[in-house]
Amino acid sequence: MNEKVTFTVDGKQLEGKQGQLLIEACEDSGIHIPRFCWHKRLDPVGMCRMCLVEIDTPRGKALVPSCTTQVSEELIVETESDTVKKAQEGVLEFLLINHPLDCPICDKAGECPLQDQTMAYGPGESRFIEEKRHFEKPIPVSDIVLLDRERCILCARCTRFSDEISGDPLIEFIQRGNKTQVNTFPDEPFKSYFSGNTVQICPVGALTATSYRFKARPWDLKKVSSTCNCCSLGCSVELNVSQNKMLRILGEDNEFTNQGWLSDKGRYNFEYLHSENRLLNIHSRENEDYQTINISDAIEKIKDKIKDLDNPEIKFIVGANSTNEEYFAINKFANSLNRNEFLSKDKSNVYFADDHIHNGYFSEEYTNATFEDLDNSDAIVVWAEDIKDNLPVLFLRIKKAVKNGVKLVVFGHTNTALESLADLYLGAEIVSNNFELKTSLSNIQELKNIIDSKKVTTIIGKSTPLQKKDSLDTLINHLQKVSDLKIFNCFSKANTFGAIQHIDQIKGLNEFCTEYENSNKNIVFTIGANPVNSSFFGSKIKDILEDTDYVISLDIFKNETTELADLILPTTAFGEKEGTITNMEMRVMKQNKILPDPGSTLSEWEYLIMIAQSLGKDINYDSVNELNSELASQFTKTEALPTFDNLNKPSNLFGILNQKEINLNIKDIDQDSPSLLMVKRLYGDSSTQINSPSISMLGSERFIELSEFTLDKYGIESNVATLTQGSSSIFVNIKLNNLLPDNLVLAPINRRGFEKLDSTKDFDLKETKNMKDLSVN
Template identity: 40%
Template sequence: MRALPGGRHLVDAGARTRGRRRGNHRRSRPAARGGAVDLPGRHAARLERGPRSRGDPVPLQDDDDLLRGPLGLCAGALRAHPVPLGVRGAGRPESFTYAHPRGRGRGWAVSTTEDTGAEVDDEVVEPDPDAVSITVNGRSVTARRGDLVIAAAERAGDYIPRFCYHPRMSSVGMCRQCLVEIDTGRGPMLQPSCMVTVSEGMVVDTESETTKRAQEGILELLLANHPLDCPVCDKGGECPLQDQAFSHGPGESRYVEEKRHYEKPIPISDLVYLDRERCILCDRCTRFADEVAGDALIHFIDRGNATQVNTFPDEPFSSYFSGNTVQICPVGALTAKPYRFKARPWDLEQVESTCTSCSVGCRISVHSSRDRLLRFQGVDDEAVNWGWLCDRGRFNFESVHADRRLAEPLIRSAEGLVPTDWSSALSITADLIRSAVDGGGPGSVAVLGGARGTNEDALAWSALADALGVESRDARLGDGLGLDLLDLPRATIADLASASTVVLMAPDLKEELPVLHLRLRDAALRSGTRVIEFTQSGSGLTRHAWRSIRHLPGTGASAVAEALADAEVAAQLASGPVVVVAGRQNLAESAEALSDRVGAVLAAAPEAGVLPVLRRGNTMGALAAGLHGPRDAADILREAAEGRIDLLILLGSDPLADFPDSRLARTALARVGRIVSLDGHLCASSEQADVVLPVAVMGEKSGTTTNLEGRVTPVSQKVTVHGTARPDWMIALDLASRLGVDLGVADLGDLTARVTADDRGVWSVPTGVEPAHFESVVGTNYDFRLVLSRRLYDAAVSTQCSPSLEGLAGGRGLSVHPSDLERIGVASGDDVKVIGPRGSVVLPPGCRTASAPTRPVRSDCSRPSPTASNSSSKRTSSPSAPIGWSSSWRRSSPSCRPS
């Protein structure tokens, strides 16, 4: 017997206990789910109320990973709240103001003042027109109009059991576990509290005998076909079904018939296993896939008692967000391959931290056991990620314990790179720096990278570069944004929902910043935000856009000018707040051209802010710390290729994999005098270094990081560093000591204090926007133009060194519409050779088909630029067609032909 479909949070730490049941109601609980828990804030307040009168207390813990609050449940959790740029951290005064990162005087302020005991005049509080008074278990409770009964009761401290309800998804009333008696004036009736909104005078009873019997009956039905294999289930110890069977269940079952049996488990993707016997058909996973992710790849199939969750044979669950379904599953039906049979929840140590896989800065719970990272879980941060994570951020922790991790310093000898001790490695590095500065001046030394470390790492190396007079430094690797664009008025992620319009001129957010993609998708579907998209090849948000303006590569300027001249678009931009999501759609495009287009939109919109699309986790923090100079990464590599750089220091960067022009990167590394690489793994660039210094990676060090909004959040150390690796900042201080320079800091605390000081990391906000200069950059006689972009699973070390993700990285590829493939004589599945003015490249394993016939050809690759010497700038008679580059430094036309 199953309820028909009609999502929200599961068991919370403040759950109320039920009356005595049949059976042994005093049976003991595992220590992981019982006993005293040190909980901050609202959790502590709930536990202070003590047990109810009906039976012994059985406190229940959060089921799916702290989706509702700070990670106070985690041992050793950081209590510090995220600190926005410009807000003092340690030692800040008692009164401070939080300047909204958007600037332009439209920010909000929060002030705190020390209580001096002086009398304060009572303020007149206007009554809330949306306030509703209801009665819950005999107590008067104030709720807001539109609140669901289950949420209003929980805020009042009365926990109602549930399985299908989740606060970030629609309510469906699927499990019926939340049945309570509700009286709206027509007498008490059992109703699902996740489907009923509060009304004035409503009376709710969550403790009546009728409610108790209904909830017991539902649990008995849910357990009728459940395999009860808790001893071998990964969810055991943190399972809401297990917890609620103890606290709200009947204690014993009357069901003696044969249970349903399925093959178990079955892999529905490379990362997720499905055990259908455990599934209680709560609809959480299917709702998430459909409503939140937009990847409706998991469904209910069959009917009646045979209903089950599954995927279709030709549609694997290949979603970038599949790990979230594992996290929100209230039973052990969905499990993650990397965590299966690794540990029990009571064996795990937890701490809250920040994901640094990209620049969104999702809050995460880091779980470890026996000094090994075992899983990441999403934490519900209202301002950032709402508890969601992409699969790259969730599973790339495996790279921390990869075989390619560097355990000790390496120096180059006649035999290649050989291990050495830290004293020798630091002395050699200091000598290389001193020799380069003395011989060629500070201009002969360059620093690349720093965006994958912490703010403290970047600040220490920036201070060292300042002390040595080194100006050639850049945290961006040729695929970032210009400083002029990052200086524009800033928006926040939360602004997406409150904005009237979002102008999207960025690469596919699903591939670049997946969680930002989810937030913008939600704003478009639920908040009524209108999206105006400028795109060269379409994106995951194209179907949700109010206007999707397609243009050829190199014609973005004219497309923006035409759109701004449209009366309907102009009226929409003037109708309210505007957020411009800006990033490099095409890696062959210049950052300056994008800045001009963004500036034109800001000039046309009275209220506008920018959200920069930055792929690397701490680009904003590294730039704010000073890892930028008069020459960017492209200039530095060109100087190195010309032999004008004597020493190149790589801070966690791999130009051979990261820089768009891989031929220039290879030439630069081959001709530079010396290379010092600081990295956690041995990558292609560090293999060419003269000195390789192993550094601690995320999970092994503490500090702060800055996301794309400018929000500073803490990262936490959870496991011991691998081998003898050290944090980047410590290496910078050691080198400064050997070089005889004073950086003015002594330890991590000094660096963090600088990061959170008012006068550090604050971007200047201009009072106006310079007029944009529209100039389309296109060639002639081109049948195709190439759009260079990256996929989510790229050549980054964190992906390649994570066994669960390594197989998902598809390498280079080409997307062409089938009609275009047929016209030029290329069969789908053929290897394709792209020939251009800068060389040629073969893209295996063949062509992927694009969704619409467009002249742009999209190349998804981690090292995108062609590198061989052949080129073709005219139409050819062979079955091929020219592909035109779209920027001023790629003017001739490559061709596309079968290999």
């Protein structure tokens, strides 16, 4: 595949790789061949005929599509001959037979390949005088994507994406000939976590997203590259802004991470930035009500409170959406409190709000994996929380690797979506309902065949907060022994890796609950975290925060946690702050600012440094650049430090891989996994999502998953049921999933209606027979 071949294009000698497609080889050498259907990341189909070129064959010159022709030694190609030009004019004249000339009202106009290429290669006029074909326009193919079939030029990019890349082919060509159209099956919408990608790769305005329709013209957009923070994969994105409003997020093709794709959450989770519910002022609780106060009063209040409470314990609960610079500032501030006055040295006072965090495998005996390793290894072994829901683009990378022949082994119960890709799915027979291994791994012959003395990449993390780390250790030790192992520590939330890199000693919410002593005077900072809503310890934390003497919340929305705060400091969000984040392969990437700070919001670090200074601490940073250059200097590989200057270099646009010592000290939760397993789904009721109208309804579906056996056990025959626990009951849809073991029920943790459920307590499931049984609560 890597053998070089020499060929001639328009009289110029070029070099390409054996087996490479002509269109791609030309592109690499700077010769652009027009195309509609060909896309670098999709298999070629040769559908649109726009990339026709002339090549020399034994039977004379011939027109061939360059997207399905491979380069070969001494190939002679003409891309600008009269014949090619005539062919291109002909193709465009045909394409424009049915394509409406509604560019003035089309969202794509201005960045439309059909428009641009018609200008560049088109015939100028058409001989077609008949009526164009008509369809109802537009039709919704899903909740977020609309389809205008009149504009469609049948390039099959969207249908190929949904089949080859995302693996949910819910759109296809229907009918044939002049009647051909892309459509869904009736009542079977294009419900995909990745549907937004089809909008981005559509070469015309046929697929549009509800969030961007008629909002702006491409030439009015201000653009900046950034890094998505919806999960810890670190997808490269382009933020599109007009008149200080974020209007669109596009995927950038970062070879190392997302390769052009985004999940719909990453793509459409931005409207919240301009929601009227955004916190824009500092709120201070006076008696029962909140009052708006200014920043100097707020800082004064905090200072006074600390003085009044006379050496209180100050603890921090941090979320995953801060930048490395912010975590660095949090660490500085927390440390200054820790070492000097308020706390004893052996206790950390920073707690991370993700229940799935554990000590991981970071020490020197383990090799950290990169996403490239997925493609280059012989096998991938997954035992973690649901990859498709929590790290959607990683799911695409795994799917791609499997397509290229890498073997996949999945350990049970939470990754049932990976089962269809897996060569070996180790479910109920190997993994207990308590997420322990039932048999010795060396006894499993199929596993042996796949991993022994092979290059293995493992994605490892706790499937549920209650899983014991012993079980993971067993797997890792076994893999370490029998294979050449590289490890992904699977922490899925946004900038988790930034937090654990930059906070000296970070703990989990379990530790927060056990270390909190209500006999003391306490102050708790919550920073971009909503543990009351999203944590396994939600109700415990709620009790604690109610008991705490003073709670200070830094957040962008009012939520279940800020409701308990005495002081709410509004912070800046994605696109409003500059900084770096670290993804799960330890790649440090840049997040850029393109929006002004709304209202009187400030960055988290600005608040913290102001507070620190008011307390007389010697922590002085005037800009995020200062924070960045100091934190960057602490990375181990000194030749590639992730400073802003370095990251802004074109060669580093896709991030810098670097390491930093990681110290985690997190204990298992002393409790067995119950039969109600609460898992996080891609869409839920996070305050960012419910304030983004385009995607807010996607997390509203109430469903539970269970196997046929479990269903029979509860005597349920229909597909709806009532889930009861104590005084609360929820009406739920039932999804059958026979990969689940007996007596295990999967419910989403981040959905409206499920927040009152306690997975550690007993529950009952009853068939809902009529509307009277239906209680909405």
